[in-house]
Amino acid sequence: MGNRFKRFIPQADFFSKGLYMFDIGQNDIAGAFYSQSEDQVLASIPAILSEFETGLKELYDQGARRFWIHNTGPLGCLPQNIAQFGKDPSKLDELGCVSTHNHAANLFNLQLRALCARLKGGFGDANITYVDIFSIKSDLIANYSNYGFENPIAACCGYGGPPINYDSRIGCGQTKVLNGSSVTANGCNDTTKYINWDGIHYTEAANLHVSSQILTGKYSDPPFSDKMPLLIKLEL
Template sequence: MALNMYSLLKLVLICSFLPTNSPSSLNYPAVFNFGDSNSDTGGIVAGKAFPLIPPNGETYFLEPSGRFCDGRLIIDFLMEAMELPYLNPYLDSVGSPSFATGCNFATGGSTILPANAVSTSPFSFNLQLSQFFRFKNRVIALLLEDKELQRYLPPEDSFKQGLYMFDIGQNDLDAAFYSSTSEEQVLASIPKILSGLKYGIKRLYDAGARNFWIHNTGPLGCLPRIIATFGKNASNLDELGCIISHNRAANVFNLKLYDICLKFLAQLPEANCTFVDIYSIKLNLISNYSLYGFQQPLAACCGYGGPPLNFDTRITCGVTKNLNGSIVTANSCNNTAKNINWDGNHYTEAANRFVADLILSGNYSDSPHLANAPLILT
């Protein structure tokens, strides 16, 4: 019965994201992003001095760039498609960063629910919102003092005309599975989680935001870390080798998240909402990895332990330490372009490029805004 419900949820999601026929351009003067490590471009490294070490960044930036990846993230490719610079993190002031075309408030480990004593990141969604409102107020005040600062700061009308992006909630689900005694408790927590997001989006709308871009959460149960932790019993795995309960919870979360776009924002007369089905894109990639040129669907590229997951909870990407009397290093794989997963928790640049290309195709979105957007893959 559970598997049938799981299949039904997937079917509903697929039917919800049929491509539209209305052409439009992906053209915004600025982007303001809220999220977790899936779109963090350096926030947690700056805010908590998180030790993100090589080989992170090796593929594109040639050094750690504040991203949990060997290269670029989905948001980087989307910024390229909009012909805008990569977003600088709000928390990083070193090097006189420009915020003329937006700001990134996302930080690794962040949740929608307020952070607590065991949270990885203190910068939960409500705090990211507070940072945004301080940023906006300071920008407006500074521009009144000196118009020359427009070289570094967004003009005031960008706050209304800009795009507000959200990719957050995965860590809330993840934490719920560790703190709950049953899957039912996890599912019961989802409305409370999403109420925080809905409240925050309404605050932004009341402050003048009009263009909202929401990513749903990916297949949490297909991350090597989750499989290594919860997959010791084969009955917990689906036909792909992913954790059934985690993916089922992600689907329920996504259906309720879609309601925010479909029903809640529809009640706001000037709101424009683009809802992107990240879950289906990533599950399609994992399910059909060989068709897209990948060789490893579930193994971490940068990790330790060898097949099938190359992941060990005791050692993270790039770290060298003593395990069971031996000095070992969690090294990068030989060809990152053949792996979907980077470090057990995040995706490689190659996978992020694939996902971004399908986002820009418009086929996984309920909004017409992507119809004329340029593709990335060649």
């Protein structure tokens, strides 16, 4: 590309100053349930984390020294997973979430936390922070009304109506013919009242809540110092 984009390429020493953020687990675990049993999904977790560890080591060898690692959220509370795996009410917990998915997410997070602790010993001069996203999101869903939300698991942009407003046949914003009628998966009137946007991703309002909780430092291991949240905001 010549020199046209050269000014956008950071100098080599910038990589050692960067903050490397990872949000891992959702696609790996939730996706595996479509082709594997629960036991197989659980058995695959060490291999997933081994690949992740390899990637972290490669970054470390290239000079990365500050890692901010998010665990995975309550996957069983995503409308997409409830629609596919929660047809039997006995598969759901008290919040209406798929128990198997949340169990797998918890086991994944336990092993991820152990990996982070081990890497702290192997990467002696690195700063590795583990962030408990699962607890933040679980609290948000369980206590949604306390945070100003009205719909804890329904998708804002979807089709099908309550309780989850999600149909895998028609994605957010699409118009299709279903059962002989043309229908559209429209967005809700007020996105600030919904935690979930499209069955998979969170709304901007929910993500704002999650990020504000992250920056308190109380969900981090090690916990943030008093000045750490400001430092991270400046870096981002």
